[in-house]
Amino acid sequence: MKLSRRSIFIIVTVILTVALDQISKVIVRAKVVAGSQTEIFGELLSLHNVENTGAFLGMGSDLNPTLKLILLLILPVAVLGFVLRYIFKDKSLDNWSLFAFASIIGGGIANVYDRFAYGSVTDFLYMKLNDTLRTGIFNLADLSVTTGMIILVIVSLKKKKTNDDKTIATK
Numbered sequence: 001m002k003l004s005r006r007s008i009f010i011i012v013t014v015i016l017t018v019a020l021d022q023i024s025k026v027i028v029r030a031k032v033v034a035g036s037q038t039e040i041f042g043e044l045l046s047l048h049n050v051e052n053t054g055a056f057l058g059m060g061s062d063l064n065p066t067l068k069l070i071l072l073l074i075l076p077v078a079v080l081g082f083v084l085r086y087i088f089k090d091k092s093l094d095n096w097s098l099f100a101f102a103s104i105i106g107g108g109i110a111n112v113y114d115r116f117a118y119g120s121v122t123d124f125l126y127m128k129l130n131d132t133l134r135t136g137i138f139n140l141a142d143l144s145v146t147t148g149m150i151i152l153v154i155v156s157l158k159k160k161k162t163n164d165d166k167t168i169a170t171k
Contacts, residue, residue: 009095010087010102017106018113021141025114025122032124043128050137051120072115080108100151107144114141 003011032038032049039046054061055072063071087093087101114121121139128134 006091006098007088010098013099013102014084014106014109017103017141017144018110021107021110021139021144022113024124024140028122028124037126046126046128048124048126048137050123051118052123052137053120056136056142073112076108076112080105080112094155096151096155100148100155103144103148103151107141107148110141110144111139 028047028049032047034049034051037046037048052061053068054063060068060071083101084105087098087105093101111121121141123137123139123142125139125143126135126137
């Protein structure tokens with residue numbers, strides 16, 4: 001079976017996303033003291049080593065083990081599988097959308113792998129622009145998922161604007 005360039009693009013994006021995330025987490029686990037905080041660019045960007053047993057910003061860390069298994073492992077794997085199937089089948093997706101979906105899938109796989117292998121997800125980056133604008137502690141998988149979502153929103157808005165312009169032109 002010969003893979004198309006499109007399929008190779010999807011696979012490579014997913015694999016690179018997972019690899020970069022996992023390599024960064026191996027380094028953080030080995031080199032950064034758990035619970036520590038080190039400024040990288042002043043207060044703007046700091047390095048931590050935190051084990052997150054929940055989902056985004058620790059949500060769900062207090063759930064009972066059965067709910068955690070369902071909501072943080074089984075459901076994400078099912079959703080990632082459906083999205084992966086969708087992007088391989090829908091040939092109308094543009095390259096930006098393919099990249100965005102593949103980044104989301106890669107980031108999702110990386111964090112699900114952590115939950116399965118370690119029982120938690122290693123988070124290590126924190127950004128603080130000021131006292132109001134700041135992030136939670138996150139990792140490269142989270143960054144990939146967020147970036148993918150932002151790209152999808154931008155692509156969607158551009159398509160809507162193009163469609164709106166076409167509708168106006170035909171009136």
